[in-house]
Amino acid sequence: MTTYTAPDKNGRYGNFGGRFVPELLMPALLELETVYEKAKLDPAFQESLDYYLKQYIGRETPLYFAEHLTQKLSGAQIYLKREDLNHTGAHKINNTIGQALLTKRMGKQKVVAETGAGQHGVATATVCALLDLDCIVFMGEEDIRRQKLNVFRMELLGAEVRSVSQGSGTLKDAVNEALRYWVNNVEDTHYILGSVVGPHPFPQIVRDLQSVIGKETKQQIVEQTGSLPDAVIACVGGGSNAMGMFYPFIEDNEVKLYGVEAGGAGIETKQHAATLSSGSIGILHGTMTHLLQDDHGQIEEAFSISAGLDYPGVGPEHSHLHALKRVSYTSITDEEALEAFQILSRTEGIIPALESAHAVAYALKLATKMDPKEKIVICLSGRGDKDVEQVKNTLEGK
Amino acid sequence: MGKANMENYFKQKQSKGDNLFVPYIMAGDGGLEVLKERVLFLQDCGVAAIEIGIPFSDPVADGPTIQAAGKRALENGTTLSGVLKALQAFKDERKVPIILMTYVNPVYRYGLASFAQDCAIAGVDGVIVPDIPIEEEKFIADELQSESLAFIRLAALTSTKDRLIEIAERSEGFLYAVAVTGTTGAREAYGDEVKAYLEMLKSNSSVPVLAGFGVSTPEQAQTLSSYCDGVIVGSTIVEFFHRGDTEKIQQLIQDTTHPAIIG
Numbered sequence: 001m002t003t004y005t006a007p008d009k010n011g012r013y014g015n016f017g018g019r020f021v022p023e024l025l026m027p028a029l030l031e032l033e034t035v036y037e038k039a040k041l042d043p044a045f046q047e048s049l050d051y052y053l054k055q056y057i058g059r060e061t062p063l064y065f066a067e068h069l070t071q072k073l074s075g076a077q078i079y080l081k082r083e084d085l086n087h088t089g090a091h092k093i094n095n096t097i098g099q100a101l102l103t104k105r106m107g108k109q110k111v112v113a114e115t116g117a118g119q120h121g122v123a124t125a126t127v128c129a130l131l132d133l134d135c136i137v138f139m140g141e142e143d144i145r146r147q148k149l150n151v152f153r154m155e156l157l158g159a160e161v162r163s164v165s166q167g168s169g170t171l172k173d174a175v176n177e178a179l180r181y182w183v184n185n186v187e188d189t190h191y192i193l194g195s196v197v198g199p200h201p202f203p204q205i206v207r208d209l210q211s212v213i214g215k216e217t218k219q220q221i222v223e224q225t226g227s228l229p230d231a232v233i234a235c236v237g238g239g240s241n242a243m244g245m246f247y248p249f250i251e252d253n254e255v256k257l258y259g260v261e262a263g264g265a266g267i268e269t270k271q272h273a274a275t276l277s278s279g280s281i282g283i284l285h286g287t288m289t290h291l292l293q294d295d296h297g298q299i300e301e302a303f304s305i306s307a308g309l310d311y312p313g314v315g316p317e318h319s320h321l322h323a324l325k326r327v328s329y330t331s332i333t334d335e336e337a338l339e340a341f342q343i344l345s346r347t348e349g350i351i352p353a354l355e356s357a358h359a360v361a362y363a364l365k366l367a368t369k370m371d372p373k374e375k376i377v378i379c380l381s382g383r384g385d386k387d388v389e390q391v392k393n394t395l396e397g398k
Numbered sequence: 399m400g401k402a403n404m405e406n407y408f409k410q411k412q413s414k415g416d417n418l419f420v421p422y423i424m425a426g427d428g429g430l431e432v433l434k435e436r437v438l439f440l441q442d443c444g445v446a447a448i449e450i451g452i453p454f455s456d457p458v459a460d461g462p463t464i465q466a467a468g469k470r471a472l473e474n475g476t477t478l479s480g481v482l483k484a485l486q487a488f489k490d491e492r493k494v495p496i497i498l499m500t501y502v503n504p505v506y507r508y509g510l511a512s513f514a515q516d517c518a519i520a521g522v523d524g525v526i527v528p529d530i531p532i533e534e535e536k537f538i539a540d541e542l543q544s545e546s547l548a549f550i551r552l553a554a555l556t557s558t559k560d561r562l563i564e565i566a567e568r569s570e571g572f573l574y575a576v577a578v579t580g581t582t583g584a585r586e587a588y589g590d591e592v593k594a595y596l597e598m599l600k601s602n603s604s605v606p607v608l609a610g611f612g613v614s615t616p617e618q619a620q621t622l623s624s625y626c627d628g629v630i631v632g633s634t635i636v637e638f639f640h641r642g643d644t645e646k647i648q649q650l651i652q653d654t655t656h657p658a659i660i661g
């Protein structure tokens with residue numbers, strides 16, 4: 001690939017992306033874009049971001065050689081980028097800390113966010129506690145049921161959690177309500193969107209903030225092994241951990257990139273969240289991208305065992321990279337993810353988030369087809385503590 | 399038909415000294431069977447145009463009332479193509495201009511060019527797409543243009559002066575001035591800034607300026623109409639139809655259109 005410059009000034013990634021929002025939100029998006037462009041060039045902003053990344057979040061995160069898993073598979077060598085070791089247990093906080101600092105720069109005192117698994121909600125509530133911002137988090141009813149502890153965690157951190165009963169009561173519906181709340185309170189509130197989705201400039205800001213993952217990985221793998229990896233794997237819900245991991249590797253054509261979507265009960269059923277593998281192009285939440293939708297353009301519900309992947313859209317940049325064939329997108333079923341969840345726990349003593357277990361499951365397949373001299377990096381986007389109860393119930397057949 | 403028809407119809411109304419009243423109804427709420435009856439009823443009430451909402455699964459610009467109506471409509475199996483066919487079937491019984499209000503995704507899925515053509519065939523005069531700001535309007539504007547349909551732009555209280563002027567100058571049919579900083583749905587009161595905002599739009603627009611979002615009482619409708627050319631009333635009309643309160647609809651339209659009569 002030649003130099004990669006997306007997005008263009010209109011927030012387009014090839015044909016994807018853009019700003020399909022009510023006029024009421026346009027001034028806020030334009031302001032955010034201006035403030036962000038200025039902040040990027042301001043050493044003071046970068047300095048305070050670096051400070052919190054290191055001293056508060058605990059970066060850099062390790063790149064761990066999963067020796068036992070590698071032995072077990074006797075295929076390619078497997079490395080884990082340990083985003084699960086970040087403060088709050090997932091990559092989500094890389095984004096929220098940056099956006100909270102931008103909120104301050106805009107002189108806004110209030111923050112709204114959506115959450116699926118609760119990870120983004122917790123990461124938002126955390127930085128709001130840290131930086132003394134008011135925080136409201138919208139969360140689907142069904143997700144509240146699946147992730148009770150994260151609700152309490154957010155409340156403990158001082159956030160107000162609002163339950164969303166519309167639609168399927170999952171992530172898409174929480175985004176709708178957060179957007180409506182923002183439409184009604186845009187003058188004093190910033191919306192901390194949790195993935196590389198939504199209208200420009202969100203996909204770009206979130207990607208840039210998450211790309212610390214890929215930058216560190218690139219440096220660490222070269223330090224540890226002397227060369228770049230052969231394959232990099234990340235799970236894709238909205239696609240923020242994947243974009244953050246992939247972005248610094250995009251121009252390194254020798255590195256194969258794999259995005260793993262949630263296959264739910266199987267992509268031949270309607271019960272999945274594999275947008276790129278089986279969706280079609282449309283416009284949702286302000287951006288043109290791949291969606292799960294019916295023939296009349298109504299958005300369909302997504303299904304996955306993991307709340308964080310349960311979204312019927314995907315970041316527009318993933319649609320672009322899919323069109324360019326720079327990233328291969330595949331899917332992993334609930335069952336395969338559950339199995340990988342247990343395998344990683346047993347072999348390495350690392351309990352992955354169910355989301356991340358999708359990436360692990362694909363690596364298990366890929367590694368055995370590769371040469372032992374080759375290297376795979378898995379983005380281990382989060383830890384599985386939040387999922388332990390759900391996995392227990394599922395395995396016990398409840 | 400189309401843009402010219404709408405603009406003429408408004409001129410006729412205004413030449414009689416009427417305020418323009420544009421009701422919004424949700425297509426398929428109560429079943430697609432009642433669409434004709436409701437449209438003809440509103441036409442007889444003397445409205446200036448009728449906005450027909452196409453239900454969408456994810457209506458982010460709408461408050462609870464229209465969300466609920468859209469949900470009912472989708473549960474009734476309402477689709478964009480179904481609505482266009484229903485409108486075509488009684489095209490000759492209408493004089494009142496028809497405007498479709500639809501989020502962009504159902505239109506994109508339908509196909510932009512076929513959508514514009516089928517709108518023209520169905521006797522639709524204009525289109526409002528709440529999730530297309532001026533930055534994205536090339537996406538659809540040319541297709542609508544080639545069928546002479548009015549592409550109705552929305553202005554917002556949060557827009558900067560430069561943007562408002564640009565939106566006003568581009569406006570066709572009428573200019574939709576969103577009068578609250580928020581989603582659709584009844585409001586108690588309007589901010590003081592609304593008067594200056596509407597007057598400013600009025601002085602920059604060559605087509606009528608109508609205020610919408612939040613209007614629920616005749617008093618609000620009259621006050622807003624005194625700053626511009628009239629109002630768009632959505633949630634309140636949707637709720638009255640849902641409850642079968644057609645008398646209240648008639649009253650609200652009369653009180654707004656000819657305020658002098660009630661004094």
Ligand SMILES: Cc1ncc(COP(=O)(O)O)c(C=O)c1O
Pocket residue numbers: 090091116117118119120194195196235236237238239240241242307308309353355356381382383
């Ligand atoms: C641990 C973890 N990984 C992945 C995701 C999916 O989000 P994204 O695709 O934006 O990385 C989530 C979302 O909640 C998550 O909690």
